[in-house]
Amino acid sequence: MPVAVKNKPLRVTDLAWEFLRPVLEPGDIAVDATAGTGQDTLFLRQCVGENGRVFAFDIQTVALQQTKILLGSSRSVDNVTLVCDSHEFIIPRLAEAGVGGQAVKAVMFNLGYFPGGDPAIITKVETTIKALNSTLRLLSSGGMVTICLYPGHPGGFEEAQAVIAWCEMLEAPFVAHHFQTLNRKSPPTLIIIQRTR
Ligand SMILES: C[S@@+](CC[C@H](N)C(=O)[O-])C[C@H]1O[C@@H](n2cnc3c(N)ncnc32)[C@H](O)[C@@H]1O
Structure with a gap:
């Protein structure tokens, strides 16, 4: 969906795509750290093209099954590796696929729970922060991390606060930005981290 649709509130998930679009180029490597329904994985695959690579992590097989179906229906399944593991293991899991160093152009985190799934299975502060440090x-230089935060569900506020505090401590070459709706109760918010060199 375009980022601005007449008579509809902006959504942080659409905003994340708009920030990533000019950053990602054909042939890049990108990671969806929370695959869920696969919408972000499909978006990343479309941006990096058939010569790029996408890794999609989720701890729930049902999420990866749904992601696989979505990719298949869009004929975008090539070059996408589905990883049924926690995103805190992003470094060893990418290393197994021969990806290391500063080779990743974009990583998306869409925190919280699987839409339509068990709301008790959520991303958690400790593993999220570990994953962000590894990310x-x-x-790579010029790379970007997007983090959609959902403070409105149980555990979500604490996670959002921890991620914001972690971002506030980042030093160069990283720059962190925070985008949020001002007149809604506990709205989802978006953090963008750029690597500037
Ligand atoms: C809000 S959903 C992601 C939405 C998704 N990006 C999309 O396009 O539909 C959050 C997902 O994070 C997953 N998750 C929770 N803890 C995780 C972890 N430690 N590592 C990877 N995924 C995790 C959940 O299973 C859930 O599917």
Whole structure:
């Protein structure tokens, strides 16, 4: 969906795509750290093209099954590796596929729970922060991390606060930005981290 649709509130998930679009080029490597329904994985695959690579992580097989179906229906399944594991293991899991150093152009985190699934299975502060620390080690110059935060569900506020505090401590070459709706209760918000060199 385009980022601005007449008479509809902006959505942080659409905003994340708009920030990533000019950053990603054909042939790039990108990671969806929380595959869920696969919408972000499909978006990343479309941006990096048939010569790029996408890794999609989720701890729930049902999420990866749904992602696989979505990719298949869009004929975008090539060059996408589905990883049924926690995103905190992003470094070893990418290393197994021969990806290391600062080779990754973009990593998307869409935190919280699987839409339509068990709301008790959520991303958690400890593993999210571990994954974010590892992500920065893999990010290439000019790369970007997007993080959609959902403070409105149980556990979501604490996670959002921890991620914001972690971002506030980042030093160069990383720059962190926070985008949020001002007049809604506990709205989802978006963090963008750029690696500037
Ligand atoms: C809000 S959903 C992601 C939405 C998704 N990006 C999409 O396009 O539909 C969050 C997902 O994170 C997954 N998740 C929770 N903890 C995780 C972890 N430690 N590592 C990877 N995925 C995790 C959940 O299973 C859930 O599917």
